[in-house]
Amino acid sequence: MAIKSLDELRKIREASAKKVNLRETGNSSEDIIEVLIGMATCGIAAGARETLNTFIDEIDKKDIKNIRVIQVGCMGYCHSEPTVQVNIPGNSPVLYGNVDEKMAIDIIEKHILNNELLDENILIKTFEKA
Amino acid sequence: MSKIRSHIMVCGGTGCVSSSSEEIISSLKSELKKNGYDKEIKVVKTGCFGFCGQGPIVKIHPDNVFYVKVKPEDAKEIIEEQIIKGRKVERLLYSEPVTDIKLDEYSKMNFYKKQYRIALRNCGLINPEDINEYIAFNGYEALGKVLTEMTQDDVIKVIKDSGLRGRGGGGFPTGLKWEFTKRSINDQKYIICNADEGDPGAFMDRSILEGDPHSVLEAMAIGAYAIGANHGVIYIRAEYPLAIHRLEIALKQARELGLLGNNIFSSDFNFDIEIKFGAGAFVCGEETALIHSVEGCRGEPTKKPPYPAESGYNGKPTCVNNVETFANITSIINKGSKWFSSIGTEKSKGTKVFALAGKVNNVGLVEVPMGTTLREIIYDIGGGITDDKDFKAVQTGGPSGGVITKADLDTPIDYESLKSIGSMMGSGGMIVMDEDNCMVNIAKFYLEFTQDESCGKCTPCRVGTKRMYEILDRITNGEGVPEDIDKLIELGNMIKDTALCGLGQTAPNPVLSTLHYFREEYEAHINDKKCFTGTCKALAKYSIDPEKCIGCTACARKCPVDCISGSPKEVHVIDQDKCIACGACYDACKFDAVIKP
Ligand SMILES: Cc1cc2nc3c(=O)[nH]c(=O)nc-3n(C[C@H](O)[C@H](O)[C@H](O)COP(=O)(O)O)c2cc1C
Ligand code: SF4
Ligand code: SF4
Ligand code: SF4
Ligand code: FES
DSSP states (O other), rough: OOSSSSHHHHHEEEEEEEEHHTTTOOOOOOOOOOOOOSSSSHHHHTTTTHHHHHHHHHHHHHHHOOOOEEEEESSSSSSGGGGGEEEESOOOOOOOSOHHHHHHHIIIIIIIIIIOOOOOGGOOOSSSOO | OOOOOOOEEESSSSHHHTTTTHHHHHHHHHHHHTOOOOTTTEOOOOOOOOGGOOSSSSEEEETTTEEOOOOOHHHHHHIIIIIIIOOOOOOBEEEOOOOOOEEOOOGGGGGHHHHOSSSSTTTSOOOOOOOHHHHHHHTHHHHHHHHOOOOHHHHHHHHHHHTOBOTTTOBHHHHHHHHHHHSSSSSSOOOEEEOOOOOOOOOHHHHHHOOOOOHHHHHHHHHHHHTTTEEOOOOOOOOHHHHHHHHHHHHHHHHHHSSSBBGGGGSSSOOOOEEEEEEEOOOSSSSHHHHHHHHTSSSOOSSSOOOTTTOOOGSOOOEEEEEHHHHHHHHHHHHHHHHHHEEEEEESSSSEEEEEEEESOOOEEEEETTTTTTHIIIIIIISSGGGGOOEEEEEESSSEEEEEGGGTTTTTTTTOOOOHHTTTOOEEEEEEEETTTTTTHHHHHHHHHHHHHSSSSHHHHHHHHHHHHHHHHHHHHHHHHHTTHHHHHHHHHHHHOOOHHHHHHHHHHEEEEEEHOOOHHHHHHHHHHOTSSOGGGGOOOEEOOTTOOOOOHHHHHOOOOOOOOETSSSSOOOTTTTTOOOOHHHHHSSSSEEEEO
C-alpha cells in the first residue's frame, strides 16, 4: 500500500513505534517509569511470569508511553513473591509484595496512572532506587 | 499485538557476522522456543554497533544490558539467566581497559560517552531489513516534508546553511554542489551515491548501508528533488555483499510503500534508484572515473572542468555525494540547519565517522563532533594503545593522507587543521601506530597500494609512484643510499603537481609526511642499516647482551639457521650475517639477554 501523505506516514509511524518503544534510544531515559519485577526462581514459582505478562498486556491496552517493564533478579523478599518495584521519576520507589495478575492491573490503574498507592500491599517505600 | 516484552538485538554487521552472529541468532531463537518464551521475546538482527573489536555484540532492551564477545554457546546462558531470571551474565559484560570495571549499560562506556551519532544514529537500533522500524524512528518524515512543504531552493538553502561538507574526502560544501547541479539546465539529471569506499581499513560507508540503508535512499530522493533529478544510482563495490543485500531489500520495501517511484507523497516528483557494481578499484571512487565506470567504460579519471555538475553521467548534470554525506541529510531537514551548524568547529560542521583501527584497545566505528581532538579519540574512546605501549603516530586520510605525531595529538579535528599538519580528513580511516611500527615500512605499504591502484593513464602517477616504491623497497632492504631522501622529496612533489587526478596528486603524501616527521628513521635505515622496530627483516639484527647472558643454550637450540654459537654456561654470540631475524631466540631467552633490533 502506497503512502500518499505525511499523515499516512505518521499513522504507520505510530503503529510501528509501539513495536520498538522498548528500545532505549538514549534520549529521554530521565522521565521513564520503571516497573521492576523479581524473576528469580522463587518469583517465577510464585507466578511472576504471569504478573509480568499482565503488566505488558495492560500497558499495551492502555497505550501507556514512557514506561519500561524490566525483570530483575531476586530482591530478597522471597516470602512475598512475586515482588514488583515501581519507580516513578521524582518519587521514591515503592515495593509491592504478592503481586498477582489482578493486583498488577490495580498497580497500573491506581499507582501508575493516578498516583494512588496501594497501601495494604506495600512492602517498603523508603529505600534507594535499585 | 505487542505482547513482546523484550528485544534481543544482535549485531548483523559484517564484522560480527564473520564471527558467528548469525549462529548466535539461531541459538537464541531455539533456546527461546525450548523454554517457551518465543512469543514474548523478539530477536532482532541490527546493523553495526560500532564496537566491532568487542563483537559479536548483543544488547537487550528494555533492560539496557550490553554483552560483548558473545559466542553461539552463550545463548543458553543468556536466555536462562537474563531472560528467564533477570540476572545479568557477568562474564559477558564489557570491562573498561583502563579501570577493569565491568559495565552493563552502554551509555556508561567511555567508547560511547564522547560519541555523538548523527550518521550512525540508527545503526544497532533498528532492524535494517524492516522499513517500518526506520519509519518508527522518524524515517521518511524529511522526504515528506520536503516534497509537500519546501521548494527546491528551500532545501538547498537549509543544506547550505547547515555547513555540511562532503564526507568522501574533498570536503566540498554539499549545499553548494546541489545548487550548481540545480542551476545546470537540462532535461535529464542524475544523483549518484558514491559507495566505493576504497581506503584500506575504512568501513564507515559499508556500515551505514548495512545498518541503516533507508537513511541513504531517503537522502538521495531529497537531493534529487533539490537538483531536479529523477534517476539515482548507487555505485557500490561488489565486495560488499551484505550491504548490497540490505540495499536491495530497502529499495524493494520503499517502492512498495510508494516512497520511491512516481508521484511520491502525491507530489509530481518521480524518483527511482538503481544499483551499479564496481569491481573494487580505488580510482573508481574518484568521481569522474566513477561516472565512466557507471557508463560501462573503463574506470579512468578525466580532467575537470567540466565538473559533473555540468556534464557527468551520460553527459548530463550529475551530483555525486558520499554515503556518509547523505546519511546526515534527513537529520538536517528534520532538526534544522541551526541545530547542525551548532555542532563542530567554525568551518567544519556536524560530526565525522572514523574507522578506528591499528594498535588501539577499542577497534571500531566512532562518530564524534568535528573539533574533537585525536587524543580524545585514541585515549578516551579508543581506550589507549594496546599492551600499554607508546603511541607513535596516527594515519588519517588513508593512502592520500599522512601521519600525525604526539606533538599534534591535541589538534581539534577538522578539514583545515588536519591539512595544516600535513595530513587530511579523507574518508575517515584512522590507523593508530605504536613504537613497534616502522615509519618507512608504513610509507611503503601505502605506496605499494597506490602504485598498484594507479590507473596508468598519466605518466607522473604511473611511473612516478612505481619509482618511489622501488626506492622505498631498497631502503627497507638495507640498500638505500643517502641521495634517496632528496630523490623521494623531489619525485613526490613533482607527482603531486602534475598528476591528473586526486589519486596521483595525493599518493606521495604518506612518504612526504613520514619523511617530515620521522626523517631520522629513514636516515637510520640508509646510513646505519638499522630498523629500530625490527619490522624491516633485512635490517633486523639480533644480538646478545654479554652482561645478561648466562649461557643456558635455549636460544641456540631454537635458532632455525644455527647461527648462535657458545658452550653451556658461557656467553652466546649471534652470527649476524647468517641471522634471518626470525626472533625465535628473543622469545626463547628467559633472561632478557637477546636484544631486539
Ligand atoms: C582516488 C580517489 C578515490 C576516491 N574514493 C572515494 C570513495 O571511495 N568514496 C567517496 O565517497 N569519495 C571518494 N573520492 C572523492 C570523490 O571523487 C568525490 O569527491 C566524492 O564522492 C564527492 O562526494 P562528497 O562531496 O559527498 O564527499 C575519491 C577521490 C579520489 C581522488
Ligand atoms: S593520477 Fe594516477 S590514477 Fe589518476 S589518472 Fe593519472 S594515472 Fe590514473
Ligand atoms: S633471530 Fe632467528 S635466525 Fe637470528 S639468531 Fe635469533 S633465532 Fe637465529
Ligand atoms: S637464551 Fe638467553 S641466556 Fe640463554 S644462552 Fe641464549 S642469550 Fe644466553
Ligand atoms: S560489526 Fe558488529 S559491532 Fe561492528
